[in-house]
Amino acid sequence: MSNLSSKQTRVLASALARSVNQQHQAIKRRLSGRANLLKPEPPTWWNGDPAFAGLVPREEQEVDMTILIPLWPDSAGQDETDTLQLQWKPSTSGTWQNAQAPILVPGPISGGFPMPVTLEKSYFAFEGAFDLRYTVLTEASNTAESDITQFIIDKTPPNNGQSPTSATFPDTLVISDGITQDYLDDHGGLDLAIPIYQEEKLGDSLDVYVHEVGTSPTTPAYSGAIDANRRVKLPIDAFSDLLDGLIYISYRLVDKVGNKGAHADNATVGLFLNPLPTEPLPAPRVPKIADDDTLQLVDIDRVNAGLVEIDPYPNALENDLVVLTWGTAALKVTHRITDPFATIFLNVPYETILKPAYGTATAVLPTPIGYVVERGDKSFASRLATINVDFFVPGPVNPDRPDPVNSALPRVTVKGSTSTVDNVLTADDVGDPVTVTLKLYDPIGTDEEMVLYWGGITNVVGRFNPVTGNPGEDYEFTLDWDAIKDLPSSTQVPVFYTVGRATPPGNVESCVPTPVDVSAALPIKLANPEFPEAAEASDGSPILNCSTHVGPERLVSVRIPGNTGLLQGGETLNFTWQCYTDKAGTAPVNAPLEFDRTITATEASNGFEFLQGPFDDYVLPTGRNGSIKLTYMSDTTPPMQGETLIRASGTLPGGECPPNSRRAFGAGGCGC
Structure with a gap:
């Protein structure tokens, strides 16, 4: 079978016919005393291999070509000038064209040959076979022609630029079991078979790419010729940097010129260089049912991040695909492993998985949950976990379920x-x-x-x-x-x-x-006032008695806790202090005492303390066993209020409370 394409065959046949004719004419000229000049010499390609004579490498098709002109016999003598003209034409044409301006060569010629002449790249911008010659014109108006040199410009990639059929695996063991480390070691690599393609030519080779699914190949794992059996052996190290799982193998045809064809369709095969998971894998877990053994709407939201957990399974690998099945739901949850030693947290959406699986049930529904691990074209199943699911809610269907607020329920x-x-x-x-x-x-x-x-x-x-x-x-x-x-x-x-x-x-x-x-x-509730110095009465209730009054002026220590979120600072608080003669606060004595305080932002959030008196007005009226109610209200709209009733005593057997030795903080008084 010929290794030449039909295009090359036609071009070379035409060139051969012309060459025979030219030789015939040269013989006639020699017999008549005339001979053609030596042919022009293009660059030497392919180390002079005659099988590829005249075939221009791809990288040299886009640059000017240097042509060498040999010294012709009987060249110009003293005070004479020869005129050199380089000419070209497509081999299929009968019309010669000048390739550049005439070159004057004065005699006598003593050096500079062979003479380099530039053939501009524009003369062979399109593909095909081209003829090249030169003529020499003497001052006597005699013209001599050279023999013809041919060169070929090929810009068409192999297989006419179309994607070739994918490679195949001659060994059926690879197809059934995938590529294992043992297989690579035993066979010294992986054999590929390359299908027949269009316009096969002598010198064709190929680049083979091995890559993971979802990545794009950049560097070939193998570059070289196809053997006589149309086989290529990929080396072991072509697989060393790949993750286990499905991989793609593709190739590009490359002709002798260097034209690269389109990528072939991918051949898909499993790569299993590491130990495989062992079945059955651990069952999945749903931690949210730990309290009552039933998954309810209160346990979930729309995303349900981390609803299902899977413990690391034996021989897990990066790039494994975990596929979770929830009950009868058609959709699955998938997760690509990035850390083989970490617990897997799976999101299980309500609308697409949980709701369809529960269906029209109106009671607790036992639901099986399981998963498989996919590595390449192999899968490994887990044990099943069966959990109780209860999503039934009386009343109209909630359009925003699992949101617990149902807009379809009538409002109050x-x-x-x-x-x-x-x-x-x-x-x-x-x-x-x-x-x-x-x-x-x-x-x-x-x-x-x-x-x-x-x-x-x-x-x-x-x-x-x-x-x-x-x-x-x-x-x-x-x-x-x-x-x-x-x-x-x-x-x-x-x-x-x-x-x-x-x-x-x-x-x-x-x-x-x-x-x-x-x-x-x-009124909106503010924090209730506190009395930091309060003692404990015999019944355990807090009390202001003679031991709790502060300093010689017998003042009362008051604390207002912080009211973050209610007070901002700048508000004026109005305080009302009412004394009672009974501990239940039902027998008021004297008119209420009032005072104001404008608070800062710090006091609004952190609270503040002050001392209140004088004793005769604020404590003494409570008598032996009375009480005090302290109320404060903000000047906001609406107003906010806090209040505390505390037992109080201003006297003891024998008279009113004596001065207290404890020092008063601040300057005394209410501090307002």
């Missing part, structure tokens, strides 16, 4: 006994029942309950169990004032209810909270 409306504006309680409502109304949700099932909350999930103020009535009907909670009077106050107290199963307890969802303004009815 709050009304006071006298208020005319919904969701606002005023001072006139204080002490009276509060009404909370709502529309019953749809659908209503059996054994369900509604729980009403005021201000937060820790403050249960109503319960409706079982839920009876028809969807859409009005339902009303009536709250005694005592149920809310001690709860935090705000302009936006959240009031809401949850819906869930009564027994056994399961998932619950709440309606969107309704903000209720109770600031006019219930």
